[in-house]
Amino acid sequence: MAVLSKEEIGQEEVEKFYQFCKKSIDMEVASYLEACVRCGICAEACLFYMGENVSGRIDPTLTPAYKADLLREIYKENYTLLGRLKKLFGFGVKIKPEELKEQARLAFYTCTNCDRCTKACPMGIDTPRLVSIVRGALTHAGLTPKDLADATNLSVEKGSPLGVDTQTFLQRLEFISDEYEVNIPIDRKPSEYLYIPSSIELMKFPSSVASAAKVLNRAGVSWSMSTVAHEATNFGLFAQSREVTREMLRRVLQGAKDLGVKYIIAPECGHAYQSMRFIAPNVFPEEWDFEVLNIVELIDRMLTEGRLRLKGKVLKETATLHDSCQIGRRGGVLREPRRILKELAEDFRDSVLIPEHNICCGGGGGVLVIGDADYYRQKAFISKMTLFDKTKARTVVCYCANCMLALTKSSQELKRDYRFVSMVELVAEALEEET
Amino acid sequence: MTDVAFYDFVRGPLLRFALFVFFLGIAYRFFRVLFLGLPPDYAKPKGNPYLMAVKKIVIKPTMGWTFNEIFSRRAINFIGGFLFHLGFIGLTFFVPAHALLWKEITGIPFPVLPNIVSDILAYAALGSLIALTMHRALNPVLKLLTGKDEYFANFLIAMILFTGLLATRWAGGGSYIWLLSLHMFLADLLILYIPFSRLSHFVYYFLSVGFMGWNAGKRGVSF
Numbered sequence: 001m002a003v004l005s006k007e008e009i010g011q012e013e014v015e016k017f018y019q020f021c022k023k024s025i026d027m028e029v030a031s032y033l034e035a036c037v038r039c040g041i042c043a044e045a046c047l048f049y050m051g052e053n054v055s056g057r058i059d060p061t062l063t064p065a066y067k068a069d070l071l072r073e074i075y076k077e078n079y080t081l082l083g084r085l086k087k088l089f090g091f092g093v094k095i096k097p098e099e100l101k102e103q104a105r106l107a108f109y110t111c112t113n114c115d116r117c118t119k120a121c122p123m124g125i126d127t128p129r130l131v132s133i134v135r136g137a138l139t140h141a142g143l144t145p146k147d148l149a150d151a152t153n154l155s156v157e158k159g160s161p162l163g164v165d166t167q168t169f170l171q172r173l174e175f176i177s178d179e180y181e182v183n184i185p186i187d188r189k190p191s192e193y194l195y196i197p198s199s200i201e202l203m204k205f206p207s208s209v210a211s212a213a214k215v216l217n218r219a220g221v222s223w224s225m226s227t228v229a230h231e232a233t234n235f236g237l238f239a240q241s242r243e244v245t246r247e248m249l250r251r252v253l254q255g256a257k258d259l260g261v262k263y264i265i266a267p268e269c270g271h272a273y274q275s276m277r278f279i280a281p282n283v284f285p286e287e288w289d290f291e292v293l294n295i296v297e298l299i300d301r302m303l304t305e306g307r308l309r310l311k312g313k314v315l316k317e318t319a320t321l322h323d324s325c326q327i328g329r330r331g332g333v334l335r336e337p338r339r340i341l342k343e344l345a346e347d348f349r350d351s352v353l354i355p356e357h358n359i360c361c362g363g364g365g366g367v368l369v370i371g372d373a374d375y376y377r378q379k380a381f382i383s384k385m386t387l388f389d390k391t392k393a394r395t396v397v398c399y400c401a402n403c404m405l406a407l408t409k410s411s412q413e414l415k416r417d418y419r420f421v422s423m424v425e426l427v428a429e430a431l432e433e434e435t
Numbered sequence: 436m437t438d439v440a441f442y443d444f445v446r447g448p449l450l451r452f453a454l455f456v457f458f459l460g461i462a463y464r465f466f467r468v469l470f471l472g473l474p475p476d477y478a479k480p481k482g483n484p485y486l487m488a489v490k491k492i493v494i495k496p497t498m499g500w501t502f503n504e505i506f507s508r509r510a511i512n513f514i515g516g517f518l519f520h521l522g523f524i525g526l527t528f529f530v531p532a533h534a535l536l537w538k539e540i541t542g543i544p545f546p547v548l549p550n551i552v553s554d555i556l557a558y559a560a561l562g563s564l565i566a567l568t569m570h571r572a573l574n575p576v577l578k579l580l581t582g583k584d585e586y587f588a589n590f591l592i593a594m595i596l597f598t599g600l601l602a603t604r605w606a607g608g609g610s611y612i613w614l615l616s617l618h619m620f621l622a623d624l625l626i627l628y629i630p631f632s633r634l635s636h637f638v639y640y641f642l643s644v645g646f647m648g649w650n651a652g653k654r655g656v657s658f
Contacts (some may be wrong), residue, residue: 016437025469031642033467038575038635039512040586049576060579079467082631119658120502122516123640124495124647278654317509332481332655356658367549389501 001156001243004142005149009097013141017100018093020137021074024084031129035073035123036065038068041077042127042165048110051379054386063300064117066128067106070099071137079104098141107134109144109373112380114325114360118314136240144239147370152235152244159251160199160231161369169230180210182377183217185224187259191225194261195295196232196252198269200401207328208268208401211428212295216265218431219302225264231256232272233402234365237279237364249280264290265298268424270364277331294327299427300336303343315345315421320393322384322420323358324400337399337423338368344426349391359384361398363406365416372415381410388418397425436610445619446536452542453626460630465638484648488509491648492641496520501658511570515563522560523592526599543624554603561596564589584632591628595621 006013006345025033029432042064044371049062060066073093076083098277113128121127138144151161164172170186177184181296194217201208216223229252236245256264266273277292293301302308321341328334334355341348352358362380368374384407388396396418398404404420411418499513506513528537530553534545534575547557562624568589598618605611606630651658 025471027468027642028646030468030471031639031646035636035639035643037636038577038580038582039516040574040580041505043576044508045502058575062578063576063580063582077469081463118647120505121647122496122499123636124491125643126647126650163558178540204570234581278478281479282474285475285477329656353503356656357502368518404597414606 001241003139003144003149003152003239003241003244005144005146009100009143010370013143014095014097015276016141017103017137017143018095020073020140021071021133022078024133024136025075025079028126029129029133031378032125032127033068033075035074035125035205036068037123038065038167038339039066040120042117042125044120045049045117045379047054047112047383048376051362051376051381054382055379056107059090059239061102061106062110062121063433064111064127065125067111068127068134070095070103070142071134074395078153086422088136089120092321093214100138100141103134104145107131107137107138108148108370109240109367110376112325112360112364114329114364114374115329116325116357116359119329119356120253127289128389132240135238136242139239139241141345144241145370145372147372148235148366151320151366152239155231155233155235156244156247160202161235162199162203164199164202164231165229170201170371171224172206176202176206176210177213178405180207180214182210182213184209184213186223187227188222189258190260191222192261193263193265194229194256194259194387195223195225195265195267196229196255196258196272197267198233198272198399198401199224199231200233200269200405201267204405205401205422206423208422211422211425212265212267214428214431215295215299215302215424219298219307224261226255226259226260228258229253232267232276233260233310233365234271234275234279237271237275238369241365245275245279246283249275249283252276252280253284253287257287262290263291263298266292266294266327268323268324268399268401268404268422270331270402273331273333274326276362282366294331294333294336295424296327296340297333299424303340307396308427308433310343310430311432312430313344313346314426315348315395315397318347318349318391318397319345319395319397320349320351320388321358322396322398322403323355324398324403325360325364327400328358329356340423341397344423344430345397349393351391353389359387361400363408364402368406368409377406378410378413379415384410385416395421397423397426399420438616441610442616442619442628445616445623447625450619450626452624457626457630459564461635462637464630465642466637468639468642476653478653480653484652487611487652488645488648492644495644495647500520505550515567515570517627518559518563519567522556522563522596525556528638529553532603550603554600557596557600561593561600564593564596568593588628588632588654591621591625607648 052059077087111131117127156163234248281288362377529548
């Protein structure tokens with residue numbers, strides 16, 4: 001199952017890449033590949049292209065449409081009449097090993113699968129879907145970038161991309177419940193809700209986990225964490241390795257079944273929500289019988305139902321919201337965080353007119369863990385900054401730990417003074433005292 | 436009588452042949468993609484995917500302006516593209532001379548645009564096509580994405596628009612019939628060319644925008 005990161009690229013890798021691309025074509029993918037009219041509007045929607053552009057350097061290869069061009073060529077020569085004829089007469093696609101390196105740069109370093117280009121495309125082409133296929137093909141050929149491959153393998157071996165095994169998990173939870181004085185039930189049967197944190201929160205933003213626990217306790221639901229399903233993040237999706245995705249989801253399924261829960265609460269983590277809400281039902285069509293909610297979605301529901309009450313607006317300064325692409329644009333949780341933030345902040349200024357147009361943090365889709373992609377991540381942050389600065393807010397509320405980590409890192413590297421806060425933490429802070 | 440013979444040929448057998456190839460080719464391209472099939476999706480949708488797919492197909496072409504910062508940077512693409520498509524559809528079907536031809540072929544009477552509107556549409560379409568082609572040749576992103584296909588198609592369509600305009604406002608005397616024949620010959624070529632090129636994007640529009648809407652409905656987003 002291990003994801004490989006080969007240095008040498010030979011004919012075997014090229015062949016594997018080619019066959020994977022060929023097999024991945026279905027009606028949806030083919031219509032995206034056929035529909036492209038080469039207008040290049042997607043470039044203006046891509047945060048990587050925009051970031052380079054702001055710095056005065058235009059790199060046309062960052063255009064989303066171009067990232068899928070090799071896949072398009074492979075599709076054409078296998079599925080279209082003219083393409084087949086061309087191949088027959090020896091004018092088919094000839095992939096050189098260096099080209100696969102370039103594909104890795106395009107698919108892994110300069111795309112976060114944020115979906116903004118889809119919204120701008122006049123033909124509605126889902127480029128993230130196409131880039132995912134290229135990623136999958138590269139992983140199949142053993143050409144995943146080293147940092148990402150290491151983290152992915154670690155998540156299979158130890159249970160988490162940061163190496164958090166069950167023992168570390170329990171130690172961290174003990175620390176969190178002591179430090180933040182919160183009761184965290186572990187493996188409690190029967191429970192109605194299963195809350196699964198991501199290891200980024202566990203190791204880097206422990207107060208996020210504590211806050212989620214406080215919120216769940218206050219809402220009065222029967223909930224628990226699980227030692228089996230203790231990692232929500234799914235690195236299989238970053239590397240597009242079906243085996244790893246399945247294995248990580250299998251652990252979640254096992255944990256949820258053991259506790260007999262009805263709801264699974266995804267933490268402030270984009271791909272965790274994406275994988276459990278939209279992918280798991282297709283990986284385990286028979287067994288996956290849970291309602292998956294994001295923690296933000298749950299809080300909004302509890303506030304509406306009156307099961308949670310806030311004492312007032314705890315955020316005094318001007319604040320703006322950063323949307324997580326996989327929870328928001330690709331997950332449909334966009335109105336909820338805005339409703340909550342209006343209750344929490346005295347001066348909330350949205351940076352976009354339409355929530356679906358928000359810009360990604362630049363570190364999603366595994367870009368954050370790839371050291372070689374740092375240059376692109378920083379450039380992408382420049383496009384993000386233009387939105388923050390438009391609102392004149394220095395405080396940015398996030399609902400994804402990976403976004404928060406990426407934004408904090410880029411912000412420090414570019415010497416900016418933004419403050420990033422977690423939404424769940426704010427909610428926990430604003431909870432009415434128990435009477 | 437060669438001029439009349441040529442006129443009759445391009446208006447009669449060649450047009451019929453071109454239309455036959457067009458429909459066959461387009462149907463082949465559409466169904467080839469359709470028959471690739473889809474894997475089942477068991478994830479419970481958050482909204483109504485089917486309704487959203489239809490909605491997107493209907494309103495998508497008018498939604499470019501909502502992305503205001505992209506719109507401002509790519510005004511040529513959006514405005515030129517919109518005007519061109521408007522002109523192309525209006526001119527192809529609703530210009531008096533064309534409406535007559537379509538009625539002859541299909542037997543259905545087509546509504547007719549006033550001459551002044553046809554003229555405005557033709558100038559707008561030709562102007563925007565030239566602007567779009569220049570944009571293609573100069574913008575670094577478009578330079579990378581563009582192939583011979585696009586330039587050939589743009590040239591062909593521009594020639595058709597140009598000869599069409601000349602034909603309606605002709606003051607050149609005896610070779611009028613040659614000009615008209617040239618206009619129709621080029622149009623036949625275009626009809627023949629569409630199924631073999633990216634100009635057939637109009638059929639895939641329904642699929643790709645439909646899928647985009649379907650996905651938006653599945654995820655419960657409105658855009």
